[in-house]
Amino acid sequence: MTFHDYQLTQIDILEAESIHIIREVTAELERPALLFSGGKDSIVMLRLAEKAFWPAPIPFPVMHVDTGHNFPEVLDFRDRRVEELGVNLVVASVQDAIDRGLVREEPNGSRNRIQTPVLLEAVEKNRFTALFGGARRDEEKARAKERVFSFRDEFGQWDPKDQRPELWNLYNGRIHLGESIRIFPLSNWTELDVWQYIAREQIEVPSIYYAHEREVFERDGMYFASNEFCRPRDGEATFTKKVRYRTVGDATLTAAVASDADTIEKIIEEIAATRLTERGATRGDDRVSEAAMEDRKKEGYF
The missing domain is CATH 3.40.50.620 (HUPs)
Known part of the structure; x- marks a missing residue:
């Protein structure tokens, strides 16, 4: 046997x-x-x-x-x-x-x-x-x-x-x-783990998780989309940049990251190399205090 x-x-x-x-x-x-x-x-x-x-x-x-x-x-x-x-x-x-x-x-x-x-x-x-x-x-x-x-x-x-x-x-x-x-x-x-599971199960996710051209402005070292909810302040210039979102939430507080990862495989490679969590990198509400x-x-x- x-x-x-x-x-x-x-x-x-x-x-x-x-x-x-x-x-x-x-x-x-x-x-x-x-x-x-x-x-x-x-x-x-x-x-x-x-x-x-x-x-x-x-x-x-x-x-x-x-x-x-x-x-x-x-x-x-x-x-x-x-x-x-x-x-x-x-x-x-x-x-x-x-x-x-x-x-x-x-x-x-x-x-x-x-x-x-x-x-x-x-x-x-x-x-x-x-x-x-x-x-x-x-x-x-x-x-x-x-x-x-x-x-x-x-x-x-x-x-x-x-x-x-x-x-x-x-x-x-x-x-x-x-x-x-x-x-x-x-x-x-x-x-x-989440992204590897999404890849294995072939799960669809919203398009903003993939790299795309977007009008943004920089604030506190983060790229915020310029939209009806979040507008640049005086001195904050808008520009077009290829970005993607690692997390999604309130559009007034959630920033994007510069990225060329437009496929799940590229996202997995990008996440495997990063040493900063998605909230630490992109959520302004977590920076209010420790x-x-x-x-x-x-x-x-x-």
């Missing part, structure tokens, strides 16, 4: 772990939902959810906290992908919250921080007990502190000093009325 070695690749192991987490949450918690923005991490999560329950449909809705300051390519992709899968899309609109007086827009025009009350209102309105998020530990210091199951109290707040142990990958999903859990199936993935992300997470942000 001949025995053949059965070996799993790193991507196979990560995929299996994430699918196990998604199934565990669906079995343990009553009303889960998946945050889906049209960004690469949420696209991978949606693919994992699709695999977790195939051939049955995904048994929970997807939700997008819409700041109103989105890149149009990403919104178009979001709507098309949701329609293809036939899943229910819940949109929590920041603009609607501003109109109702729930939140007030900041003087600098950014809507990043005021997403949090909108998210918490949507969780309460839809009675979601668990939210899948695409955060990874390699992105940022505060996210490196997270457990896979991130407990939130009845106010949606996160206490980094009060987290549940996850020995042997055993997860505690017990919650009281009003409490919820944020779930991070991609916790152990890296940006390189603890900017952690402060937002304590308030209820992802």
Whole structure:
């Protein structure tokens, strides 16, 4: 009798772990939902959810906290992908919250921080007990502190000093009325893992992830697109440059990087060589202070 070695690749192991987490949450918690923005991490999560329950449909809705300051390519992709899968899309609109007086827009025009009350209102309105998020530990210091199951109290707040142990990958999903859990199936993935998985699964992503010519201006060493949401200040000249986005979010805060990577293979080569995370390289909201992300997470942000 001949025995053949059965070996799993790193991507196979990560995929299996994430699918196990998604199934565990669906079995343990009553009303889960998946945050889906049209960004690469949420696209991978949606693919994992699709695999977790195939051939049955995904048994929970997807939700997008819409700041109103989105890149149009990403919104178009979001709507098309949701329609293809036939899943229910819940949109929590920041603009609607501003109109109702729930939140007030900041003087600098950014809507990043005021997403949090909108998210918490949507969780309460839809009675979601668990939210899948695409955060990874390699992105940022505060996210490196997270457990896979991130407990939130009845106010949606996160206490980094009060987290549940996850020995042997055993997860505690017990919650009281009003409490919820944020779930991070991609916790152990890296940006390189995400792109290698996208390549292997031949997953479509929005076009702005690939290098393209765009009108930009430079601010704080980053290239911001000149658009209706983000305009150059006095002394900031616009110019055309070949760039791509490593992450997508609020267009007023998300910068591009100079790049010639117009294929997935080139993106993988580029990411393998870089030593700066995508948030560190392109997110202006993380440069407010050393603890900017952690402060937002304590308030209820992802």
